[in-house]
Amino acid sequence: MKQTVSQQIKKKLEWLGHCFFYTVLVLGGQRAAYCFLYPVIFTYVLCGRKIHRATAPYFRRRFPSHNRLALRLDVFKNVLSFGKVLVDRGWMGLNPKAELSGRFDDSEKLRAVIREGRGVVVLLAHVGNWQTCLVRLKALNVEVHALMEFDQERVSKHFFELRGERPFNIIDVHGFLGGMIEATAALQKGDLVLMMADRLHQGRSASVDFLGSRANLPIAAYHLAATAGSPVVVLFAAKTGRKNYSLAIWDIFYPGRSGREKNEEFVHCAQRFSSALKKYVEQYPYQWYNFFDIWAQ
Template identity: 50%
Template sequence: MSAEKKRFGEICRRLETLGHWFFYVAMRFFGHGGGRLLLGPVVFCYVLFSRKIHKIVGYYLVRRFPGKSWLCYRLYVLKIIYSFGGILVDRGWLGLSPRSDFQGELIGYERIKELIGQGNGVVLVTAHVGNWQSALERIGELPVRVHALMQYDREAAKHFFDLGGKKRSFEIIDVNSSFGGMIEAAAALQRGEVVTIMGDRYTRGPFSEVEFLGDTVRVTNGAYSLAATCGAPVVILLAAKTGAKTYNLTVVDSFQPEYCSRDEREGMLRDCSSRFMEAIEEYLQMYPYQWYNFYNFWDQ
């Protein structure tokens, strides 16, 4: 990378940090409503003047809403970015306010608890939809330790537990550690604990190619391979923002990945990945503006 690109990247990171700082200050003085009030004009200007955002959101929109007009797609971009901005405001308020008054429900809690009772641990597969960071706080209420396999970044967009200095209700396993954190994750499952993994972004490692919104996508299958190796069940858990201060977490599916034979391994992992992406498609029928993968998901 050239020195110019490095300097430009550093400038962008500093500007992003400054932008988040303005929102944090607004919420410290004016509460959750102050952040939401600032959000409207910021999002409108961003969508109005940024060509890039229309391009990267458009990859999803043309598949979710095929055949719509140019004006419709502009409106859809505005809705998605405003929705995502609302998630960031909620995340900030959750961290800044010790008494944040969000109301949430974990639909399917008893099913997760039942699977935990089997003693083989549970792999929770989630996605970058809805208010997934708030979900991490809620799943900390489970009766065993919870571990989040994630890339932990303390930079501009802080996690809610960093903002208020709160003690996390879960442990972080860094995906950038040795073997992508899988050794630590397997050890947690063997102790009968819960590991949560984002299943909708592929960066490296094993994958399956499955259908999603009419085209082929490459999806990481590490969660299902881990579950099959450890004998742990998989639970697909998706978060959705349902109101200004309300959300829900829903167990949309659960299954047991198993290696019957070496020849069937690839097909089994592909079936698991396909099952996950089908759950995402159904979710997007209900919450079409809560998809937050801002890149060409179909060309990895």
Template identity: 25%
Template sequence: MTSTARMAEASAHEAWQGHTDGRPWMLRSLIAMFRRIDIRCLYGVMAVVVVFYMLFNRRGYRAIRDLFRRRLGYGRRQTLRAVYATHYRFGQVILDRFAVYAGQRFEVEIEHNEYYRELVARPGGFIMVSSHVGNYELAGYSLHPAEKRFYALVYAGEKETVMQNRAKCFAGNNIEMVPVMGDMSHLFVANRALMEGNIVGMPGDRLFGSQKSVQCDFLGASARFPLGPFALAVQREVPMLSIFVMKEATKRYRIFVDRIDTGDVNQPKRLRMEYAARSFAAQLERIVRRYPTQWFNFYNFWE
């Protein structure tokens, strides 16, 4: 019944792979359970399950431990509590996704929704940059861009059951999922979407496909961020927004929307791309410091 994400890691960012654990019948059963059981009951089960996950997923455990010890300066006991809280919060977020598949709804507050609505209402496409903190998927059920179609780039290796339920939930929200492929074909879809004045959602904190990256100062050390989203925005001359969807209570989330500065238009494009990436990294750092146990990159992000 476990539905935490398997983190298989090699020696660098680009080696990350992840998908929801569990056989299809188990995932379907979980959805059926949410139609009959209070979500807090399954949270209770998750509180025990994550202990075993921490024991057997040592690489993920060490990566999160180092986040709190080396980047955030926590003491030993505080780190242990924070590592457990991170795994537990991650389990809750995964369960929340399946609760949505079962028809449950969450209370959502949006900060600076006017930035989003302004770009949706005017002609031209734009890019929304997400990250692996909180529960970004929930944004697709909360932001309803009736005026434009939203093309969300997603991991191509996810389980079919999860992809089918995502598609079902997204169907009424004018959202289309675009799997990130090794042949980079997803970039053609993204380019076309922007040319047609639509919205493209891209992750801004992991290297998928292309290995082009930008070194950014992040939590006191240098880390690689993908160049792709920022290069696309500068090349197409479209605005960018960051979006972070953070869990605040059992049935409540807060969405943070902010503008990403792409720098002086008179500067070389490469400098503008790097400037935008570093602007996003600074926004992500503020979110991580505010919600440290919702950082879900279970590998050595600074390697």
């Protein structure tokens, strides 16, 4: 596809930005890169419009009483925290010895549902430093599969590739039938299947309440779990310090076992996920990285 001049310039600037931050990371480490984030993000939030458009649907609902200035500050904090997550990924990708220390107090709960032997659908969302924390799943001694987009060109997003130790297999959502055949087979083997449940790409959805407005969330995960007889675990990560994170289970449920009519059951499941996500953003309001109007999808 032919790119316009502005797209070419934007791509070049993105590339330069990446090079700059990787150089800072190599020479000065994580702390130095964090320092550079402040002026870069301040300028971006002050001059950019796109980021305000992308975050406004969330912040208007999360902080309805905030005025314009407070909302600008919210956006700054949000983008800064996202920048730190990206820096961490780059830092850990470039430095094999770099580690974040994390808590996963619920690991025994997760082991218990894995032991049920029916596979587990693990629901994630675009919040916190989820990719970094997934390293912890290696310790579970079970195969992990992630249904996600895997764009080879944007490999910088996948720090596991840089680090050479991806703790999960990627099932391409753009593959035949959205990768659902492989996901089902994985559950039948008793494996873990990770899915993002906060953004609708395609397929069926349910309208649920999220932060006071109706949002359409995908229901494929609940259908998959109900059909395979698997439990659903809602797992969110949060960055809790410069080198610390926490990984926690926010809900566990069993789609299809309530006796409700199928569609009603899936709406109920989507609402449970939405309620867990609401609790998360109440605790970590600036770790929302779903820069997308999920209420309009």
